[in-house]
Each structure stands twice: as C-alpha cells, then as structure tokens.
Amino acid sequence: MSIFGSNPFVKLVDKATNEQNVTEDWQSILECCDYINAQQTRPLECFRAILRRISHTHPNVSIQAVILIDACVSNCGKKFHLEVASREFITEARKLLEKAHPKVVEKFKLTLRKWCENEFKSDPELEMIPTLYGQLIKEGLDFTDPSKPQLPKDPNVVISDQEEEDIIKALELSMKDIKNSAGPTSSGSRTNGRGASATASLYPDIDTSITSDNSNKTTSAQPTTSNNSRDVMQKDSFKVRALYDFEAAEDNELTFKAGEMIVVTDDRDENWWSGNNHRGEGLFPANFVTKDLNAPIDGVQSNGKSVQFDDQVRVKFLEEEVTDIEETKIDRLLHLLHEADPTGVTPDSDELLMLEDQCARMSKLVDKELERLDRIHVALNTANRQLSESMREYLYLNQ
Incomplete structure (x- = not known):
C-alpha cells in the first residue's frame, strides 16, 4: 500500500498546504513538526509526503509546502536534515527551479540560502545542500531577496530624501563653523598681494613658511658648529700606556708591547683608537691601553706573551628547522x-x-601527524556508522 493512502501525517501535510489557505496555517505546520519528533512515522516517509506537495502544480500549495519543510528543518533535528540532504531532494529541487511558478522559485531560493547560512552550514554530513547552493550560484542564479532594496555601489548616490536632508544640514553646520572660526577682526585681518583676505584662508602664507624654514635652518646649523668644535678638541693628542702586547694583523694597525708609550691622535671610536709610536702609526684596541701612565703592568703579559687577533673566524650555524619526521x-x-x-x-x-x-x-610535527590520524579515525568511524544505518534501512525496505 502506498504511504500516501491512510497515513495520518499525509492528512496533516495536506491540511497545512491546502490551496484554499489565505495565510500560513501555523497550527497545522507545528503539528507536523510534533508528529515527526514523536517518531510515529519514519522521517523518510514524512519527507516524501512534504516533497509530494512541493512539486504540486498549484503555486499556493508549493509555496506553503516550502514553508512547511523549512519549519521541519528548523524544528525536527538531524534525522530530518539527513533526509533533506539527499540525492532525491536535490533532484526535486532542480526540477522545481526549472519548471515551477516564479513566486515558488523565489521562495525556494531564499529558503535554500537560509539553510546554507544556518542549519546546513558546518556539518559535513549535510554538505549536499551547500554544494547544490554553490553550483546554482555558478550557474547564474540570483539568491538576493527581491523585497529588500539594493544599495547602490556608488557611494556618492543618495538613496532617500531623508539622507539628502541630513547631508544639506551637515553642510550648513559646517559652513557656519568655518564662518565663526574665520570671522572679521580689527587687528587680525589683512590682505595679501593677490587681494585675498588672510583670515578667510585655510592655508599658511608662503612668506611665513619661508621665514619659518629660514629660522629652522639657522637653528639647525648651530649644533653643526658645536660638533665641529668637538671634533677639533678630540683631535688633540695625548699619551697612553700599553697594558698588553698587541701585534698588528692588518697593515693599518699599530704594534706595541706592554709598558710602551703611545701618542693617541684620534679617540672618537669607542673600541679602536688611532695613534703612533717608534714603530709607526695605526689603529689599536682602546681597551689595551690606559691613560694612567703610572699604572702597574702585569708581568705575565710583558714576558714575551702577546695578544693577536685571529682572522680565521669560526662560525657555528644553527641547525635548520625540522620539516620531516625521521x-x-x-x-x-x-x-x-x-x-x-x-x-x-x-x-x-x-x-x-x-x-x-x-x-x-620534531615534537610539533609529531603532534600534527597525530591530529591528522585522529581526524581520519573519526571520519572512518562516521562512515562506518552511516554505512551500517544505510544497510539497516535497506534491509527494512526490502522486508
């Protein structure tokens, strides 16, 4: 016997989607939702009963059936969602979009967009509905609500009289503020060579800018003079005494022994000074000498032992970041x-x-690999459960 013969749910669906209804019969719609939740009939049979009314030739029946299935999606939970996210519904949906009345098509498109933004948004088991939605958009279907006014893309377009009045008021207030801030005064107003009032101008005078620039240049020149005098003072020579032996490694360096006197000619650099002795002139490390000419010299440093810089620099590179689990x-x-x-x-x-x-x-890579394997394990368990449910349903239908 057909499921549409004596099933009480079919009578509820027919009542909720009666073509004589002027408005939505929400009492009958909610009774259908309660009937599905009470599990008096399998969700598949309820879904097919509603689907039969969606494909009805009368537009009023189809629109009310779309409203009914939307209410069931909102109130009847995951089991009903799985029936909607099926190949059977996808086939009927495409037929509806191709052949139904334009008002029915618009109502169904808005309902489909609402599902994709809410109930069917993030559940991978219900991905057939978002997939259908994306395919329809690529095919050129427009899912915007025609009842809502479309805002213009040009920001300069005024879309209402109220907005135009607000803009005019804002401009008037702005002009009043400018006039108040630039009002005429007996001592402050003057006219430049082109006949324009200085108080009415929002830009600085060129003469004032030039004068300001000249004064800044004069002020900035003073530290330069100070720096030059400081450089001259630093070029005054003075004597220092070597604390350690230093052997020149480059041609521009100065060799000396511990205890020798060196005449410093340039000490502007904190680390390397320039000076001369009886061996010549060159650079030497500042921490190898002292300005105290009577400072005691360590005997170990002066007994034929010298300090020399090794130009064979040994660099230990940090190991590269691990990219694979070995x-x-x-x-x-x-x-x-x-x-x-x-x-x-x-x-x-x-x-x-x-x-x-x-x-x-490698620990971060190991953690990521374990997370990936966990996701695969969960997906396999889900697929196994779905396959088991499908087999049970298949065996039930073939009884």
Whole structure:
C-alpha cells in the first residue's frame, strides 16, 4: 500500500498546504513538526509526503509546502536534515527551479540560502545542500531577496530624501563653523598681494613658511658648529700606556708591547683608537691601553706573551628547522636511552644528546601527524556508522 493512502501525517501535510489557505496555517505546520519528533512515522516517509506537495502544480500549495519543510528543518533535528540532504531532494529541487511558478522559485531560493547560512552550514554530513547552493550560484542564479532594496555601489548616490536632508544640514553646520572660526577682526585681518583676505584662508602664507624654514635652518646649523668644535678638541693628542702586547694583523694597525708609550691622535671610536709610536702609526684596541701612565703592568703579559687577533673566524650555524619526521632517528634515540646509564656514572654520549635535541624539535610535527590520524579515525568511524544505518534501512525496505 502506498504511504500516501491512510497515513495520518499525509492528512496533516495536506491540511497545512491546502490551496484554499489565505495565510500560513501555523497550527497545522507545528503539528507536523510534533508528529515527526514523536517518531510515529519514519522521517523518510514524512519527507516524501512534504516533497509530494512541493512539486504540486498549484503555486499556493508549493509555496506553503516550502514553508512547511523549512519549519521541519528548523524544528525536527538531524534525522530530518539527513533526509533533506539527499540525492532525491536535490533532484526535486532542480526540477522545481526549472519548471515551477516564479513566486515558488523565489521562495525556494531564499529558503535554500537560509539553510546554507544556518542549519546546513558546518556539518559535513549535510554538505549536499551547500554544494547544490554553490553550483546554482555558478550557474547564474540570483539568491538576493527581491523585497529588500539594493544599495547602490556608488557611494556618492543618495538613496532617500531623508539622507539628502541630513547631508544639506551637515553642510550648513559646517559652513557656519568655518564662518565663526574665520570671522572679521580689527587687528587680525589683512590682505595679501593677490587681494585675498588672510583670515578667510585655510592655508599658511608662503612668506611665513619661508621665514619659518629660514629660522629652522639657522637653528639647525648651530649644533653643526658645536660638533665641529668637538671634533677639533678630540683631535688633540695625548699619551697612553700599553697594558698588553698587541701585534698588528692588518697593515693599518699599530704594534706595541706592554709598558710602551703611545701618542693617541684620534679617540672618537669607542673600541679602536688611532695613534703612533717608534714603530709607526695605526689603529689599536682602546681597551689595551690606559691613560694612567703610572699604572702597574702585569708581568705575565710583558714576558714575551702577546695578544693577536685571529682572522680565521669560526662560525657555528644553527641547525635548520625540522620539516620531516625521521623515524630512524627516533628509533635510534630509544635504543640509546634504553642502553644509557641511569646512575649517571657513565656520561651520556654525544650521539644521544644530539639525537635528543633533534627529536625534541620534531615534537610539533609529531603532534600534527597525530591530529591528522585522529581526524581520519573519526571520519572512518562516521562512515562506518552511516554505512551500517544505510544497510539497516535497506534491509527494512526490502522486508
């Protein structure tokens, strides 16, 4: 027997979508929702009963059926959502959009957009509805509400008389403020060479700007003179005494021994000074000398031992960021940890310390991989559950 024969839910649907209804029969609509929630009939049968009325030839029936299925989506939970997000509904929806009355099509498009923005937005099990919505947009369907006025894209367009009046009032207030702030005064007003009033101008005079620039230039020139005099003072030579031996590594450096006197000619740099002695003239480190000419000199430093800078710079580069999980290194580290001495008598090997550091920098990648595997596990469990439910439903229908 057909499900539309003596099913009481079909009678409720027919009542809620009666073509004689002038307005929505919300009492019957809510009774349909309560009937589905009470699980007196399987959601699939309820869904098909409503779908039958959506494809009705009378526009009033179809519009009320769209309102009814929207109410069921809002009130009947996930089980009804799964029936809507099915290939059967997608097929009927496309037929409706192609052949139905224009008012029915507009109502259905607004309902479909509302579902995609709310109930069907973020659930992957219901993705068929958002997918349909995206495909229809690509095909050129317009889902904007025709009852709402479209705002112009040009920001200079005035869309209402009230807005135009507000703009005029704002301009009048602005002009009053300008007149009040630039009002005529007996002492403050003057006229420039072009006959324009200075008080009515919102821009600075050129003469004033030039005078201001000249005064700034004069003021800024004073520190330069001060700096020049300071440089002259720093160029006055003075004597220092070497604390350590220094052997020149470059042609422009000065060699000296601990205890020797050096004449400093330039001390502007904090680290390297310039001076001369009986060996010549050049640069030397400032912390190798002292201005105290009577300072005692360490005997160890003066007994033929000298300090020399090594130009063979040794740079230790930081290791690059780890981008892959290397299982062999993790296995090797676990083996070394198993063989390590827990008492601390035997020190850990360099290989163990190096592998421990490398594996520690893999921790973020390991966490991300575990999260990915967890998501796959959840998806597989969900697919298994859905497959089991589908098989049960298939066996039930074939009984």
